[in-house]
Amino acid sequence: MVFIRKWLLGLGVDEAWVDLFSFIILITVITLLCIIANLITKQVIIRFIAHIIKKHNIKWGNILLERKVFRRLSHFVPAIIIYYFARTFPTYKSMIETLALTYIMIVAFSVINRLLSVLNDIYQTYEISKTKPIKGYVQVAKIVVVIIGIILVIANLMGKNPVILLSGIGALSAVFMLVFKDSLLGLVAGIQLSATDMVRVGDWIEMPKYGANGDVIDISLNTVMVRNFDRTVTMIPSYALISDSFINWRGMQESGGRRIKRALYIDTSSIQFCTEEMIERYKQIHYLADYIAEREHEIEEYNRQNKVDRSNIVNGRAMTNIGVFRAYISEYLQHHPGIHKEMTLMVRQLAPGEHGLPIEIYAFANSVQWAVYENVQADIFDHLFAVAGEFGLRIFQNPAGSDLKSIDTFVNPLSKSE
DSSP: OOOHHHHHTTTOOOOOHHHHHHHHHHHHHHHHHHHHHHHHIIIIIIHHHHHHHHHHHHHHHHHHHHTTHHHHHHHHHHHHHHHHHGGTTTHHHHHHHHHHHHHHHHHHHHHHHHOOOOOOOOHHTTTGGGGGGHHHHHHHHHHHHHHHHHHHHHHHTTTTTHHHHHHTGGGGGGHHHTTTTTHHHHHHHHHHHHHOOOOOOOOEEGGGGGGGEEEEEESSSOOOEEETTTTEEEEEEEEEEHHHHOOOOOHHHHHOOEEEEEEEEOOGGGGGGGGHHHHHHHHHHHGGGHHHHHHHHHHHHHHTTOOOOTTTTTSSSBBBHHHHHHHHHHHHHHHTBBOOOOOOOEEOOOOTTTEEEEEEEEEEEOOOOOHHHHHHHHHHHHHHHHHHGTOOOOOOOOOOOOHHHHHHHHHHHHHHOO
């Protein structure tokens, strides 16, 4: 300031205007210095650092660039220049230093928050991040940093000791608990989810209460993000996964097999004992040849030992078309390339009802991929629906309009001609 004042006086500037012009020139010089320093930092230094990182393909460095940590650091330069030149304005020195220091603190806490994000990004490059995510903890750390930053900034602006402000936090704890209720619940839930390994990124979960049925794509402090199979996204509160029930299909995906549990409904009026002609026809079926021979011998031996009078078909033991059909289904599934042979495979008869007799298939496809699983299941039932008639069985279904129309035509043969 003294140098500029002497220089202006040497140029013959009126002494009444020297102080004003000196002030304006000094402000201009400081502003230009800040602009030039900021440009040099961003356009030269940061570009040089970015070039080195990309040239050597430094993975962590690329994350720092993506998060713009270096750009945020460049804001320190003009703030330090302003803080250093504050002494040239004795009247406003204290205020300028306070404002500059406040800006430096804000930038510093902003850099810390970005570094926490970088830490999470680096952690996500490791496989363990899928089973033990830390995003929730990082978000808690960010909240703590923000709270501490606010306290220190306010203390600096007021010129008070931060400890005095911290002592008043206790009185505001109830307010903080109300404001950060979801975050606190989410933190506790996140710790429990991580400790018990209940949910991971990539898991297929189903939670009808929240309309969620799809893959977990993100686990944060407050929410679990699920991309449903219709490509919509559902946000579930983290604590809801602890307090409510949900289905995690991870076990199925890891087992390598997906369950098929579906029934054929047989019209009970089509169930009958097998005649000699039917048995001979069944012997020609590849999967049943050994079964028929074994069952015939077993039944014949039983009836002989118990001296059963077979003149009446009700007496003793005999094969039924529904029993042979069940045996055929079991053999068919054993030889099907899409069925997992090491898991439970069962063809069982359920209690009959108004829709007929359910013959349920309980087996596992050897693929957990949805499309493959559906194709395997459809292929099996396509075949079974088609072959049921070969065993003299009818698949039950409620009468359709065409069925009622044919009955009406049969009862009133003249109605069609009319």
